[in-house]
Amino acid sequence: MLDPISDMLTRIRNAQRARHNEVAVPFSKLKMSIAKILEQRNFIDSVKQEENDGKQIIKIALKYETVSNTEKNPAIREIRRVSHQGQRIYVRKSGIKRVKNGYGISIISTSKGIMTGDEAKKSGFGGEVICEVW
Numbered sequence: 001m002l003d004p005i006s007d008m009l010t011r012i013r014n015a016q017r018a019r020h021n022e023v024a025v026p027f028s029k030l031k032m033s034i035a036k037i038l039e040q041r042n043f044i045d046s047v048k049q050e051e052n053d054g055k056q057i058i059k060i061a062l063k064y065e066t067v068s069n070t071e072k073n074p075a076i077r078e079i080r081r082v083s084h085q086g087q088r089i090y091v092r093k094s095g096i097k098r099v100k101n102g103y104g105i106s107i108i109s110t111s112k113g114i115m116t117g118d119e120a121k122k123s124g125f126g127g128e129v130i131c132e133v134w
Helices: 004-017 029-040 117-123
Strands: 022-026 044-052 055-062 065-068 072-074 079-082 105-110 115-116 127-132
Touching: 004 022, 004 029, 004 055, 004 079, 004 127, 022 029, 029 044, 029 055, 029 105, 029 115, 029 127, 105 117, 115 117
Parallel strands: none
Antiparallel strands: 022 055, 044 055, 065 072, 079 127, 105 115, 105 127
16 A cells, blocks of 8 residues: 555545445554544544454544435545645645635644644644545
């Protein structure tokens, strides 16, 4: 696996398209921070760290909005990796853009940790744009 963050985002995207209730991702502190931000912003129901066969994993309970008795839409419409291993994207605090006119969030890795684009802009930090979610 070349890029573990892309792998996590792809697992979430695929699980929601297949209408799964939860998805398991190998544990890392960075992935846990990203998952906690998604939980705080109500894109996923819950996130917890577990041990499975001696390996640490992150269990992510996915969130759906009920449209009718037979149909439910995922809370995450799209999740997109911005920085890739071959091309890192960095922004200054003035270069942080709103995602989908405020309906989405960007997740940024700053010198003070992982935070949303809005939090980074208010705190006066720039950093690497990890992903965008809407």
